[in-house]
Amino acid sequence: MALTISSAFDAGNIRVVKQDGFSADLEIVKDHLSDFYQWFYFRVAGAGGREVTLNIVNCAGSAYPNGWPDYKAVASSDREEWLRIDGTSYADGVLTIRFTPETDCVWLAYFAPYSMERHHDLVATYASLPFVGYESLGKSLDGQDIDCLTIGDGDLNVWLYARQHPGESMAEWWMEGALEKLTDGDDPVARVLLRDCTFHIVPNMNPDGSRRGHLRTNAAGINLNREWHAPSAEKSPEVLYVRNAMDETGVDFAMDVHGDEAIPANFLAGFEGIPSITDRQTRLFKLFSENLERISPDFQTSQGYELAAPGQANMSMSTTQLAERYGCVSMTLEMPFKDNFDLPDPLYGWSPSDRNSSPSPASTLCTRSYRN
Numbered sequence: 001m002a003l004t005i006s007s008a009f010d011a012g013n014i015r016v017v018k019q020d021g022f023s024a025d026l027e028i029v030k031d032h033l034s035d036f037y038q039w040f041y042f043r044v045a046g047a048g049g050r051e052v053t054l055n056i057v058n059c060a061g062s063a064y065p066n067g068w069p070d071y072k073a074v075a076s077s078d079r080e081e082w083l084r085i086d087g088t089s090y091a092d093g094v095l096t097i098r099f100t101p102e103t104d105c106v107w108l109a110y111f112a113p114y115s116m117e118r119h120h121d122l123v124a125t126y127a128s129l130p131f132v133g134y135e136s137l138g139k140s141l142d143g144q145d146i147d148c149l150t151i152g153d154g155d156l157n158v159w160l161y162a163r164q165h166p167g168e169s170m171a172e173w174w175m176e177g178a179l180e181k182l183t184d185g186d187d188p189v190a191r192v193l194l195r196d197c198t199f200h201i202v203p204n205m206n207p208d209g210s211r212r213g214h215l216r217t218n219a220a221g222i223n224l225n226r227e228w229h230a231p232s233a234e235k236s237p238e239v240l241y242v243r244n245a246m247d248e249t250g251v252d253f254a255m256d257v258h259g260d261e262a263i264p265a266n267f268l269a270g271f272e273g274i275p276s277i278t279d280r281q282t283r284l285f286k287l288f289s290e291n292l293e294r295i296s297p298d299f300q301t302s303q304g305y306e307l308a309a310p311g312q313a314n315m316s317m318s319t320t321q322l323a324e325r326y327g328c329v330s331m332t333l334e335m336p337f338k339d340n341f342d343l344p345d346p347l348y349g350w351s352p353s354d355r356n357s358s359p360s361p362a363s364t365l366c367t368r369s370y371r372n
């Protein structure tokens with residue numbers, strides 16, 4: 001039996017450079033029309049019970065080289081449970097993955113994948129509920145719908161959107177958890193939220209990049225989170241349609257869900273440095289963040305991004321653009337690819353299978369603190 005490596009499937013990404021028995025040199029493929037790369041997802045077949053050595057040789061030039069030290073790849077034989085591979089190591093720009101698959105078909109990835117097929121399962125599950133509304137906000141360049149689910153009857157318009165960066169699959173796992181929580185009729189917090197707020201939920205802002213196995217861009221190689229000041233139908237229709245829909249409803253609270261390659265922690269990024277920042281916005285953002293830290297050991301505020309100086313915010317990003325445009329409280333939630341090193345899980349790392357309590361650990365990060 002020979003080793004076979006393939007990635008010609010939904011969200012797949014790898015190129016085989018060289019293969020010698022049960023060892024192979026691999027490269028991650030750049031996003032189409034872009035230089036970004038870091039997401040990988042492929043199948044290893046025909047190696048059950050044999051030690052396999054895989055070298056991803058182009059890691060030094062990836063989007064976030066600091067993402068590789070202390071990182072462990074994930075593997076699954078059923079594509080449901082994704083376990084960290086202990087024999088992952090990084091040196092001199094090469095990520096080496098050494099392991100012995102138990103079965104003849106095993107899938108490896110940068111993080112537990114969230115395929116477009118699973119996305120459609122998610123939309124089907126929630127769009128079928130009588131109290132959940134569905135709308136396509138428009139089509140991507142590849143012709144996929146930008147799906148939006150609406151829940152609740154309240155006056156406050158809350159926008160939750162994820163996966164502007166398609167390789168950050170934890171963002172859509174988070175959405176799965178958030179939707180499960182919000183639609184749980186036995187949950188008193190969810191009931192209050194749906195009474196006071198109308199939730200507009202875009203679980204996947206970048207279906208083309210997701211299906212194509214991109215890290216960071218859409219079908220035209222555009223980073224959607226640098227388009228919010230001037231989205232266009234030619235380059236960034238995904239942003240244009242979502243922003244237009246936001247203009248119609250207004251926005252009181254917005255959360256943009258992401259993953260961070262390098263920082264092994266959960267953290268928020270805010271809107272410091274926007275031109276018209278108000279004390280109210282700053283106070284509410286701080287209140288949210290403090291409450292989150294109080295209720296979730298998986299959240300912290302000591303690690304994160306540098307704050308922009310007054311007037312120096314990058315207004316092409318959604319969080320800053322929305323805070324400025326609507327005077328709202330807006331934030332980016334970042335979750336780790338590696339793990340939360342303050343509360344590590346050697347078996348799964350940060351993962352959708354949740355050492356905590358629901359399918360998406362971070363769902364509680366967001367929704368619980370609304371009650372305060």
Ligand SMILES: [Zn+2]
Nearest residue numbers: 165168258259
């Ligand atoms: Zn991101």
